[in-house]
Amino acid sequence: MDIASRPADSDENTQIADAAPPPQAPPVIRREDYLPPAWLVPEIALDFTLGLTATRVVSKLHVARNPDGNGASTLRLNGDQITPLAVRVDGAAVSDWRLDGADLLIELSGDAHIVEVETQVNPAANSQLMGLYASNGMLCTQCEAEGFRRITFFPDRPDVLSTYSVRMTGDKTTFPILLANGNCTAQGENADGSHWAEWHDPWPKPSYLFALVAGELVSNHSTFTTMSGRKVDLNIWVRPGDEDRTQHAMDSLIASMKWDEETFGREYDLDLFNVVAVSDFNMGAMENKGLNVFNTRYVLADPETATDGDFDAVEGVIGHEYFHNWSGNRITCRDWFQLSLKEGFTVLRDQLFSADMGSEAVKRIEDVRILRAAQFPEDSGPLAHPIRPDSYQEINNFYTATVYNKGAEVIRMMRTMAGPEQFRKGTDLYFDRHDGEAATCEDFVKAIEDGAGLDLKQFRLWYSQAGTPQVSVSLSHEGSTATLKLTQKVPATPGQPDKQPMPIPLRVALFDRDTGAHAGEKLVVLDKPSDTFTFDGFAKPPVLSINRGFSAPVSIDFDREAEDLVFLAANDDDPFARYEAMQNLVVQHLVTAVSGGLSDETRAAGRAAIGKAFTAILTDPALDDLMRGELMILPAEGYLAEQMLIADPGAIHTEREALKAWLGRECADDLTALHDRAVAVPYSRDAAARGARKIKNQALVYIAAGNAQEGARRALDQYRAADNMTDRQGAVLVLASLDVPEREEALADFRSRYEGNALVIDKWFSLQAGSFHPEVLANIRKLAEHPDFTMTNPNRVRALYMAAAVNPKAFHDASGDGYRLIGDLIRRLDPINPQTAARFVPSLGRWRRIEPVRAAMMREELERIAAEPSLSRDVREQVSKSLG
Structure with a gap:
C-alpha cells in the first residue's frame, strides 16, 4: 500500500513505524572543520554523448597538488548515484581505484596528473532535478549546491575553480540547440545525423556553476554594448511558441547590465549571455556562468x-x-557556510535595481513584508541560524530567507552607516581584492571596513548570531528636550542561549504635533544593551518616527497611543514609516482583540482610529496609487502570530476577517468610488495604470468582505471586462473565497481560457488553495486528483500545496486536516524530490508557538514523518530540528 493513502491512525502504519530500524542521522558538517582541498583542478574537459535515457560522460581532469593542502596522495572525487565505467590516469587504465561511499578515491604520486573518468547517467529518471535531467524532451542541468557529482566524479566543492571545455554530441532532431557555459568555439555535423558543439569558458569557476542545455529551443536575440565598447550577444531561449512572451525578460536583462555598470562599475566579461527557460526547476533561477537557467x-x-x-x-x-x-x-564562496557572501549581497543589489526601475518606496515595503513573512518566523523557530551558519547536515536546507533576505539587510545596514558613496568604495575594493577567488564573508566585511572607513569589529556579530533583535523604545519630554531611550535584546535561539549586543542603526525623526513636520532625520546607532539620545527644541512632546526605511531588521517594541499612530499614518514623510504606523495601529488592535482584552467600547474606539487612518489613505490626493495600495493591505496573519508568545490561529483569522469586513462596510462609499475610478483607467505598464490596478483589486477585497453580493457582482464584472491578467486574477482571487454562483463561472472560464498554459494553470490551482472558501480543504483534496496536477513538477506542487501551507484558514483548520494534508504531501514527495519536500517542513515546525490543541496535532504530523525509515537527508534534518 502506498503510504500516502494509509489512514493516519491505521494499525498497519503503526506496526511499520515500530518495526522500522532507527534512522541514521546524516553527518554534521562544521564550518570550523574547513580544510583546503588536497588537489586542485585547474582545467577540466567534458565530453557528452547525449541521450534522454542514457548520456555518456567522459571527464578529463588536469589535477595538481595544492601547495596549501595537507599533502595527501589520495584524490577524492565526489559522486552521487553514479558508477565509474572506466578510470584512466595519464592515459593508462587503472584498477586500483576504490569507492568510499559514493566517492571515487584514487592514489596518486607526484604533483600533477591527467585523470579521466567515464560515467553514464539516465536523465529521464532523475526526478530530483539535480545534476543532468530531462524536462519535456530537453536536457538541462542544475548543479548548485552539489549536483555536479551526479554527472561525473569531481571534487565538488566551491573552492576548486577550473576552466571548462565542453563538447556535446547529440541527435540533431532531438537536440537541435546545444548550449554550455562561456563561448561557442566550434560546431559541426556527423554523418549519422548527429551534430556537435564545443564550448569554452575562459573564467575559472566552481563545479556548481557548470551548465548544459540541449533541446528544441528558439531565441529572442538582442545585443548590448558595454561601457568599454564591446558588443555582447544576448539570447533568451524558450520552447517554440513562447518567444512572444520574452521581451520583458530581454528588456530587464539589458536594463540590469546597464545598471550594474552605472551603479557598481561592473562590466560583463564574455561575448555571449544566454538565458534558458525550463519548466521543471526546483529553484527560481541559476546564475551559471554565461548560461543562466531559469524557471x-x-x-x-x-x-x-x-x-x-x-x-x-x-x-x-x-x-x-x-x-x-x-x-x-x-x-x-570558499565553502557553503559563506553562501550569504554571494546571495545576501546579490539580493541587496537586485533590491536596489528594482527600486531604481520602479517605486523605491513600494519596493522597500515589499521587501520588508517578505522578510517578516518568511525570515522573522525562521529566526524565532527551531530552524533559526545565523546568516553564516556554523554547521549543517544538508546544504540544500540553507537556501533560506535568513541567508538571502536577512543577509541583504545586514549588508544594507553597512551601506546605511557608510553612505552610498563610501559603500561603493568598499565594494570596489572587494571586487579588486578577490576577483577570481573563493572568498569568505569576512573578506567582504573587511573590504567594506577598509574601503568605507568603518569600524565593523562589533558589527561582525550580525554574521554569527541568530535571532531577530528586539528594541524597546521609550520617549520622554522635559522642558524643550526629548529623550529617547533604547534597549536591545537578542533572544535565545537553538545552540545560542546567550547573545551579545549588536550595532543597530536606526533612522529617526521627531515630528512637531502642530506643524506636522520635523527638523531633519538623524541616524542613531544602538551598540550597547541600553542607551539614551537627546533632542532639543521641542516645546511640546514630539511624535517619534523610528526605524525609518526599515534601517535595521529588528522588532520595535514601542507602546504608543493610537492618536500618534494615526498622526504618523497621515503625516510621516518617510513612506515606510507611514506604512509602519498604519500596520502598528492595526496590529495593536488585533493582538489585543485576540488576547481577549477588548471591551465593546475599546473595540469600537480601536476600529474608529483605524477607520480614520484608512479613510485618510483612501482619499489623500497627494498619495500615488501604488503607495496607496500598499497602505491598504492589512498585516498578514502570520505576522500577527509573530507578535504573540503563543498564537491562536483561529482567533487571529476571525478577528482579522471581522476588521476587514467592518472596514468594507464603514468605508463602503470611498471604496466603491476608488474602485470605480480605477476601473476607468486603461491598461498600460506605466506607474499610474499599475497603481490603478493595485487599488482596484485591494478595494474589491474590502468591498466583498463588507458585502458579499456587491463584491461578487463587481468581481464578475471586472473578470468579464478584463484585458489583462492583473485584473482577471484579482477578480478570481475575490470570487474564490466567496460561496456564490459567480465563483464557479469565473473558475471554469479561467481554466478553459488558459488550458495548456502551465504557468496560468498554476495560478488556477493556487487561487483556490489560497482562498478562504468554507470548503477550502475539500477543494484542495479534489484539486490534488485533478488531471492537470502532477507531483513531478515543482511549480505545480508549490502552486497547490504551498498555497495551502501558507493559507491560515486551510492549514490551521481546527480539525487538523490541514496539518495532515501537508504531512501526507511531504511523505509522498520526499522519494520524488526531497529538496522540494523539505521546503514544506517549516510550516509544521512552528508548533511551539501555537496554542496547545493545534500544537499537538502539528507535532504528531512531524512524528509521523520522522517515523518513515527512508527519509532523505533534506527532510530528516528539517524534521529532527523541528522536533528537537
Whole structure:
C-alpha cells in the first residue's frame, strides 16, 4: 500500500513505524572543520554523448597538488548515484581505484596528473532535478549546491575553480540547440545525423556553476554594448511558441547590465549571455556562468498571462542572476557556510535595481513584508541560524530567507552607516581584492571596513548570531528636550542561549504635533544593551518616527497611543514609516482583540482610529496609487502570530476577517468610488495604470468582505471586462473565497481560457488553495486528483500545496486536516524530490508557538514523518530540528 493513502491512525502504519530500524542521522558538517582541498583542478574537459535515457560522460581532469593542502596522495572525487565505467590516469587504465561511499578515491604520486573518468547517467529518471535531467524532451542541468557529482566524479566543492571545455554530441532532431557555459568555439555535423558543439569558458569557476542545455529551443536575440565598447550577444531561449512572451525578460536583462555598470562599475566579461527557460526547476533561477537557467515563471510574461507582480518578479530575478556574474561567479564562496557572501549581497543589489526601475518606496515595503513573512518566523523557530551558519547536515536546507533576505539587510545596514558613496568604495575594493577567488564573508566585511572607513569589529556579530533583535523604545519630554531611550535584546535561539549586543542603526525623526513636520532625520546607532539620545527644541512632546526605511531588521517594541499612530499614518514623510504606523495601529488592535482584552467600547474606539487612518489613505490626493495600495493591505496573519508568545490561529483569522469586513462596510462609499475610478483607467505598464490596478483589486477585497453580493457582482464584472491578467486574477482571487454562483463561472472560464498554459494553470490551482472558501480543504483534496496536477513538477506542487501551507484558514483548520494534508504531501514527495519536500517542513515546525490543541496535532504530523525509515537527508534534518 502506498503510504500516502494509509489512514493516519491505521494499525498497519503503526506496526511499520515500530518495526522500522532507527534512522541514521546524516553527518554534521562544521564550518570550523574547513580544510583546503588536497588537489586542485585547474582545467577540466567534458565530453557528452547525449541521450534522454542514457548520456555518456567522459571527464578529463588536469589535477595538481595544492601547495596549501595537507599533502595527501589520495584524490577524492565526489559522486552521487553514479558508477565509474572506466578510470584512466595519464592515459593508462587503472584498477586500483576504490569507492568510499559514493566517492571515487584514487592514489596518486607526484604533483600533477591527467585523470579521466567515464560515467553514464539516465536523465529521464532523475526526478530530483539535480545534476543532468530531462524536462519535456530537453536536457538541462542544475548543479548548485552539489549536483555536479551526479554527472561525473569531481571534487565538488566551491573552492576548486577550473576552466571548462565542453563538447556535446547529440541527435540533431532531438537536440537541435546545444548550449554550455562561456563561448561557442566550434560546431559541426556527423554523418549519422548527429551534430556537435564545443564550448569554452575562459573564467575559472566552481563545479556548481557548470551548465548544459540541449533541446528544441528558439531565441529572442538582442545585443548590448558595454561601457568599454564591446558588443555582447544576448539570447533568451524558450520552447517554440513562447518567444512572444520574452521581451520583458530581454528588456530587464539589458536594463540590469546597464545598471550594474552605472551603479557598481561592473562590466560583463564574455561575448555571449544566454538565458534558458525550463519548466521543471526546483529553484527560481541559476546564475551559471554565461548560461543562466531559469524557471519559466521568471522569464515568460505578457499582459494576458502575467500580473504586474509577475512582471516585477521577472525583472528582479533576471537582475539577480545577472548581478551574480560578479557577486557569485567572478568571486565565489570558499565553502557553503559563506553562501550569504554571494546571495545576501546579490539580493541587496537586485533590491536596489528594482527600486531604481520602479517605486523605491513600494519596493522597500515589499521587501520588508517578505522578510517578516518568511525570515522573522525562521529566526524565532527551531530552524533559526545565523546568516553564516556554523554547521549543517544538508546544504540544500540553507537556501533560506535568513541567508538571502536577512543577509541583504545586514549588508544594507553597512551601506546605511557608510553612505552610498563610501559603500561603493568598499565594494570596489572587494571586487579588486578577490576577483577570481573563493572568498569568505569576512573578506567582504573587511573590504567594506577598509574601503568605507568603518569600524565593523562589533558589527561582525550580525554574521554569527541568530535571532531577530528586539528594541524597546521609550520617549520622554522635559522642558524643550526629548529623550529617547533604547534597549536591545537578542533572544535565545537553538545552540545560542546567550547573545551579545549588536550595532543597530536606526533612522529617526521627531515630528512637531502642530506643524506636522520635523527638523531633519538623524541616524542613531544602538551598540550597547541600553542607551539614551537627546533632542532639543521641542516645546511640546514630539511624535517619534523610528526605524525609518526599515534601517535595521529588528522588532520595535514601542507602546504608543493610537492618536500618534494615526498622526504618523497621515503625516510621516518617510513612506515606510507611514506604512509602519498604519500596520502598528492595526496590529495593536488585533493582538489585543485576540488576547481577549477588548471591551465593546475599546473595540469600537480601536476600529474608529483605524477607520480614520484608512479613510485618510483612501482619499489623500497627494498619495500615488501604488503607495496607496500598499497602505491598504492589512498585516498578514502570520505576522500577527509573530507578535504573540503563543498564537491562536483561529482567533487571529476571525478577528482579522471581522476588521476587514467592518472596514468594507464603514468605508463602503470611498471604496466603491476608488474602485470605480480605477476601473476607468486603461491598461498600460506605466506607474499610474499599475497603481490603478493595485487599488482596484485591494478595494474589491474590502468591498466583498463588507458585502458579499456587491463584491461578487463587481468581481464578475471586472473578470468579464478584463484585458489583462492583473485584473482577471484579482477578480478570481475575490470570487474564490466567496460561496456564490459567480465563483464557479469565473473558475471554469479561467481554466478553459488558459488550458495548456502551465504557468496560468498554476495560478488556477493556487487561487483556490489560497482562498478562504468554507470548503477550502475539500477543494484542495479534489484539486490534488485533478488531471492537470502532477507531483513531478515543482511549480505545480508549490502552486497547490504551498498555497495551502501558507493559507491560515486551510492549514490551521481546527480539525487538523490541514496539518495532515501537508504531512501526507511531504511523505509522498520526499522519494520524488526531497529538496522540494523539505521546503514544506517549516510550516509544521512552528508548533511551539501555537496554542496547545493545534500544537499537538502539528507535532504528531512531524512524528509521523520522522517515523518513515527512508527519509532523505533534506527532510530528516528539517524534521529532527523541528522536533528537537
